[in-house]
């Protein structure tokens with residue numbers, strides 16, 4: 082099975098009501114839950130680790146995840162409120178205002194011994210969970226136990242307005258990156274973390290510290306990957322009518338992990354040995370799944386019956 086560990090929340094997605102006035106639509110989100118939902122909908126057994134509230138929004142999250150076939154037995158349910166994220170789209174980019182003090186997402190603990198790591202092919206971590214000290218510490222403990230048997234996937238999914246101490250956050254992101262086998266980030270995240278540094282230079286530095294695959298997604302400009310064995314591979318994004326980009330990167334990550342799983346290339350050594358052709362197919366599959374997600378509002382990754390391309 083695959084595990085995604087981190088944030089689950091409700092996004093309030095901008096829309097218009099029948100009179101054309103501004104309105105918001107609640108939609109289940111949170112990068113790490115989106116990744117779990119994306120993998121499960123494509124058809125691989127997937128569990129979610131993180132906090133889910135017992136409140137009304139928490140029930141909405143749990144029902145939505147379960148309906149997408151995500152195993153929730155490893156999640157921590159609590160009476161803390163659900164994190165809420167209000168989204169505004171500015172020049173095509175999603176901006177988030179988080180209501181996240183003392184929420185269920187922050188009050189999650191990794192319960193040692195409860196996860197069957199010997200049957201877990203990969204663990205995905207990242208996003209807003211890593212902004213606060215407790216979430217980062219719990220995630221580190223989970224990685225320490227998972228690392229011997231499972232591939233570690235990481236997406237910083239930076240949300241700058243949550244970051245209070247940027248140098249500390251940057252150091253933490255670099256530390257998580259060195260723990261990962263597979264790193265994916267958007268071009269916007271890259272610019273936030275590393276400024277004008279050339280992609281290739283940073284990717285090479287990351288590959289030298291343990292990871293075997295680094296991917297940068299670039300919206301409608303596709304994605305570029307650097308792999309220790311196959312070198313640089315670039316794939317295009319499909320041309321689509323964009324509703325919004327919420328969850329597109331999460332959908333990309335879910336589909337990439339799913340494709341590698343289907344190819345039998347997700348385990349650490351298998352990923353190191355993947356062929357250029359296999360990696361290109363997996364990346365194209367991911368770009369197509371992300372494109373489909375962009376055509377619908379909120380984080381709504383595709384189900385296997387909705388896709389025609391193969392991994």
Ligand SMILES: OC[C@H]1O[C@](O)(CO)[C@@H](O)[C@@H]1O
Nearest residue numbers: 110111112166208327328380
């Ligand atoms: O996780 C932080 C935010 O990022 C998203 O996952 C999209 O990538 C949203 O659903 C969420 O509000």
